[in-house]
Amino acid sequence: MSLKASDIKVGDSREVVIVEDLKRTQIVMYAGASGDYNPLHTDEKFTKEIAGYPTVFAHGMLSMGMTGRVITDWVGDGRITKFGVRFTKQVFPGDTLTTTATVEAIRDEGGAKFADFKVTTRNQDGDDVVAGYASARLD
């Protein structure tokens, strides 16, 4: 189930709520799966009293991972060729995140067709938390 070049055009866009009311437990799940046990993400006492943040916050890579689903659900499995982001704001428990992916270009390269996407994830206040791009091979 892959995307044909004729199925999309420049300017096409998708908006998906990737997480609603982010739970601390999901951050714990990500710590366990990724192996990044930095206490800043799961240890309230350390994060408040030692690091000086208001509460624990999500791994940037958790936000990136959740964001990636919007692209892979759109282009099909195994079709993504590039994915890159900047982490522009911290994501805290309770945040609701919405990803917008927009087709910026459809191009030929080495006899194959590719789509380039702009990818942005915002929190409930409308602030960007992840901003980047992705590319995928089309049929």
Added chain:
Amino acid sequence: MAVNRFPVEATHILMFARSIGDPNPIYADAEYAAGTEVGSVIAPPTFVQASAQFDDEYPLRPVIGKEWFGSGKEATGITKKSGGGGGGGNGGTLHAEQHYEYHRPLRAGEVLTTTVLPTRTWEKEGRRGGKLLFSETTIEYRTLDGELVVTARGVGVRTEKVVEQK
């Protein structure tokens, strides 16, 4: 930071996909995957980050018998040394950017090894004062035969101050 042997296992992929809230059966169901274009369970795009599990020197995993900076009885397990920072004070290192190039899908059952390219570092003056120290690291994930599967470039930033919240 280099990982000699990163076994990409189906159960690890399943747990990782759950943690990012991705219910796509291509990450969980071998029977389903066999009937798709890719033909087998593959890893989600950001999965190689989990190679940290196989890094013997990874600093963000507690090691039995060694001090850990997270809380226990006290807010940090690092014992304050006279004159030392004692684990507090600065904002630590934060992840600023991450970029991936996928040369082909990464499949459950493969074993990868990493090559870490030389790190680039630079400095910037922070908007709210304090220096920002950036470092960029590129990691190549290859099969044991040397085939390049994923290239990952990460940028970290170390702040002299805790990032302020609005």
